[in-house]
Amino acid sequence: MGATSGAVWGRTEQQDFRSRVRGTxxxxxxGDALGAPVDxxxxxxxxxxxxxxxxxxLASGPGGRGAISRHTQLTLFSFDGLVRAQVRRDTGAWHPPTDLHRAYLRWAVTQHDWGPDERRTEDGWLAREEWLYARRSPSRACLLGLADGTMGTLDAPKNPGEPGPDAAARSAPFGLLVGWDPQLVLQLAIECAAxxxxxxxxxxxxxxxxVIVHALARxxxxxxxxxRALALLAPRPGHQPVxxxxxxxxxxVRQGMPTAARIEELAGAGTAEGALAVAVYCALVGEDVRHALCLAVNHGGPSAATGALTGGLLGALHGETALPPAWLAELEGRPTMLVLADDFAMEMTQSPALHGPGGSSPGWLVRYPRA
Structure with missing residues (x-):
């Protein structure tokens, strides 16, 4: 896999990208926090x-009002894994699926340990965030897929009978690799989902x-x-349901005003393709972000996943300023998210200044170790 990492970013471009990363x-x-209480x-x-x-x-869920679910936890570790992959590229060890797998294993630790182990300095800063050590209904597929430490691949995928939306709901960060060719974004997301x-x-x-997030971020x-996503999927056997x-x-979208019945019909049995359809539909027909997210979670399926997918699309499309301020103010973990989003944006736009031929920032490599 390859990516363009040496492009020169202007200040306006950097600010726009950071807003879209934060927004995503x-x-x-x-969207996850909104949907979780009715999931x-x-x-x-x-x-x-x-x-x-x-x-x-927002309503009170298992973690309180504004609490996130496993979908956001895993999305945070997707971001972390992508930054770590970029940092490790300096060593010649360039295989992002492996770095994402290691990140997901760090998430799995948060689901059975009481809190972070400060001795594990190779884990980086995100794994030391105590608030992430909370079980928020982790799916059986995620726990089983990561239980033995062996990485699933397309040739030998984990849980080959599992069609649920969890993998899609953690995949927005792949779309923010805006310097990558969309075909590579598609492949990386697929490999990490498996x-x-x-x-x-x-x-x-x-x-x-x-791929959809990637196009919106661009x-x-x-x-x-x-x-664009449909065109890239077309040659791949087995893509038809999606x-x-x-x-x-x-x-x-062309059938008139949105109704709960139409959203229920799109959601179907609650599998990944239905959740994606709901997200795309609600993002297209919503009057604003708040309305779109409410449409996305009011159905009898995986409301947390459809909320997360919809919110990621709208954040990538409009940037952070379009999101409802009152909801952001109550969002669990928002300070951590802002730091991680800004770190991701800085890594993707200014990595040579952080760890390049001219020298490395020791603080950055403590936060995102190459180990």
């Missing part, structure tokens, strides 16, 4: 609890989502971004 991470996290509930039960219009504001979700529907949904409109779901999402 915070948007996904807000898996039927639409009827959601309406009984929150009124006929359904959930319209580490826990080896069903083609799951890993092609993750790849398609990353300034394309959402409809064009979806068309491609068909994206086409249904585009077709549903």
């Amino acid at each position: 991470l915070l948007g996904a996290a807000v 898996g509930l039927s639409l009827e039960r959601i309406q009984e609890a929150h009124g006929p219009e359904g959930l319209a504001d 580490q826990t979700h080896g069903h083609p529907t799951a890993y092609f949904a993750a790849g398609a989502y990353a 300034g394309e409109i959402l409809d064009a971004a979806v068309q 491609g068909d779901a994206l086409q249904r999402a585009l077709g549903a």
Whole structure:
């Protein structure tokens, strides 16, 4: 795999990219936090609890109001793994799927340890964030896929019968590799999805989502971004369910005002392609970010995943300033997210100044060790 890392970024370009990186991470996290309290509930039960219009504001979930779920936890470690991969590139050890797998193993530790082990300096700073050591309904597929330390690959994927949306919901960071060719973004997201979700529907949904985010982060409109993903998926055997779901999402936009029934129909059985279809549809028809996210979580499926996927799209499209300030103010872990987003943006735009031929920043390599 390769990427362009030596491009010269102007100040305006850097600021726009940082806003989109922040927007993608915070948007996904807000959507996750919004959907988590109603995740898996039927639409009827959601309406009984929150009124006929359904959930319209943050509510208390397992971790409290504004708390994130496993989707955001894993997205944070996706960001961390990508920064670590870029740093390790200096050593000649350039295999991003391996670095992402190591990052996901660090997440897995947070699901069974009481707190960080300060002696493990090779883990970097994110793994020492105590608030991440909380179990937020981790999926069986993620826990099993990472349980033995062996990395799943496309030739030998983990959980080949698992079509759920978790892998897609952690894949927005791959789309922020804006210097990469979209074909490589697709491949990386697919390979990393297969580490826990080896069903083609799951890993092609993750790849398609990353490609859509990639196009949005580079300034394309959402409809064009979806068309790009469809074109890249087309030659790949087994992509059809994901491609068909994206086409249904585009077709549903032309069917009039959005309804809960239409979103339920797109969501289907709650597998990855349905969650992706809901996210694309809601991002296209929402009057604003808040409205789109509320549409995305009011259905009887994986509301946390559809909220996260929708928020990531809208954040990449519009940047952080489009996100609802009142929700951001209550978002669990927001300070950590801002630091990580800014670190990612700095690594992707200014890596030679952080660790290059002219010397390395010791502080940076403590935060993101090459080990």
